[in-house]
Amino acid sequence: MFDYKLGLDFAIKQDENDPSASYKNQFHIPKDKHGNDLIYMTGNSLGLQPKNTKSYINQELEDWANLGVEGHTEAKNPWLPYHEFLTESMAKIVGAKPIEVVVMNTLTTNLHLMMVSFYKPTKTRYKILIEADAFPSDKYAVESQLRHHGFDDKEGLILWKPREGEELVNYADLEAILETQGNEIALIMVGGLNYYTGQYFDLKRITTLGHKYGCMVGFDCAHAAGNVPLNLHDSGADFAVWCTYKYLNSGPGSLGGCFVHERHAYNKNLNRFTGWWSHNKQTRFNMRDEFDQLPGAEGWQLSNPPILSMAAIRASLDIFNTVGFETLVEKSKKLTGYFEFLLKALGEDTIRIITPNHPNERGCQLSIQVKNANKTLHNKLTEAGVISDWREPDVIRCAPTPLYNSFQDVYYLVERLKTILNA
Template sequence: MQYINTKAFAEQQDRNDPLNSFRDQFHFPVDQKGNPKIYLCGNSLGLQPKQTSAYVQQELEDWAKFGVEGHTDAQSPWLTSHEDLAKPMAEIIGSQPEEVVIMNTLTVNLHLMMVSFYKPTNTKFKILIESDAFPSDKYAIGSQLKFHNIDPKEGLILWKPRKGEHLCRHEDFESLIDLHKDELSLVMIGSTNYYSGQAFDLERIAKRCQEENITVGFDLAHGAGNIQPNLHDIGADFAVWCTYKYLNSGPGSIGGCFVHEKHIKSTTIDRFVGWWGHNKDSRFNMRVGFDPTPTADGWQLSNPPILSLAGTRSSLDLFEKAGFDNLREKSIKLTGFLEFLIDELKDSSISILTPRNASERGCQLSIQMKNADRSLFEKLTAKGVVADWREPDVIRIAPAPLYNSFTDVYEFIQQLKHCLHD
């Protein structure tokens, strides 16, 4: 796509955008004068769809009207409410509906998956992750190693960028597999790195693990709703994600989990269990042994939080209407425009950490501001830009295609120029 560094070009792209009407379906924060802020922070918290309040209110009304019988009589019956979301979520992560379950939150789900899929032995006990994985992943994996009486210094292998580089190279990952294949029990990689914005080649990673019979899982916290991981086709064993970032379900909202079909019907696989994972045909018999639901639902512990599900349903309804392929197409153009405008600044103090290849990133660009400190970010904030600062010198900018516009991107660059020259 040929870009032009003018506001008129940005506005024309917005007029031509077939997804432009979705912007009006979201609440934008406003400044003291009531003007919408430039919100480019969907990688931390997605905006609230305007229809979400109606979805939540419907659940409150059904609760008031039906009491416990809302489980069967609510507009979206609570007994099957999470099941209704499996199909639209499967479209987003590239899976079969029976491989998806909406439950818990991300790190809880990671722990539950590791109960099932981290099976250390005396010789195969190590876990490989990317060195700059999101801290919660590191904490969870470190604690799992300790739970199995394994020193993390001994059991954790880090996939690191080369000296002087910011991005991980897949050939280095493969070298680590070659070196440690007889010791590795699990590979657990963040699909899209929260700091650099690098989207890893999940198919390449999964294939290499499968060649050596190593279990592989992915954290899609920054991938779900951003890139298409195609989890079923690549044969990932499991994946976990949150829904409050690109999936706009609300702060701290419920997460999701993927278990490949090759595992979901197993009755011998280890798992922590609870009553909501019991086969629903006999769940309420109460006095029989645990019989897992023969889908990813078999990993559930408790009945889901209905008000949180309402926010998730609201956003997924918009994703269905927009079409994920359409969103990804717009995302590539929108992030490409941001990249073009940053380059147009011709400022040697600014560099982009995120890969230049659109297939190796989602909608986030991580911008390194050399010789800058948080004061630059605070100036941007004062000018109505909502973004994200990461120490020591990186601003993360994420134009989400469902509600952000080319004009948002253009106006951000204008504010950045002002702040750089103040």
């Protein structure tokens, strides 16, 4: 545990001693109408733009302008293998082997592609288990899969719910569900980190439990990738998907990532949708050859990728490579703990934090409830120069992101909140 102290001097000293503090200068920080930096705490929704992104994209625009179609092979960063430039860096961030990872499509598209392969319902085993307050897109996606296979989307959906009066889900309850219904569940598909509460799940524990009862297990890691150590390979999960526009700072609507465990890498009998980019690279452009599937996660690709989006991802991943993900995780725990310390100093009768208090059970997000407050409080916080995120019915989500948030950012956020509450 860290020894936190009140007062601005402590925050200044922490920033001075932070080896990664200078990386904030590598990001564009939004400003208010007076030109002052805003306190940006919504990297869990959209990460800030790295200053190097423009040059990475401009390189591809220049090669397109100067080379046309020849850019596929002659560009400074040839476009044909461009996704391969991202694989190793992305694999490090999510804790996987390169053969298990590919950057492609967008988040929910990848989720559907994974369910084509790993949701294999039968008349007796067809149900899908998700956490009760999953991100809405996940719920919509799994419901549509149930309907697609001819099942009732309410009867076939099992919700892992928090206990009465609680916000966080309990593993004992998951075990109880599987003990009674495990032989009916075809797929467990939960978020790696819950978007609302900030609860970071034990992926290995869930996977081991699911596999014990014969279920396939996958994770939506949208709020976890680039935030917490996922260790996807060691978790044993069958698959995982994530986006890159939150903690991975690749820009709105940018491409997603996909993990398929190594044990499935050479299984050509798995049902899947295919396209020419999942075909053998050596013969892909022969055009008339019979389909020859690539091994590993690459074998789930469909189309040639959008290079400009990948250039933005590469710009961000290069920063992660330089600073080191382990360094960011360490700072994240300290920074989020400091945020928690300051909020609790306001009085726990006023502020309630629904995110787990153990650093290993959360990332760099705290979801807070303020007694007798509504969205007006969030609006006042925005007017005070703090960009946070409101979620109905009564939660403000703040994510002190270690790449571009400082201890002083956290200090001033809480000071402004205190001023609003006192008023």
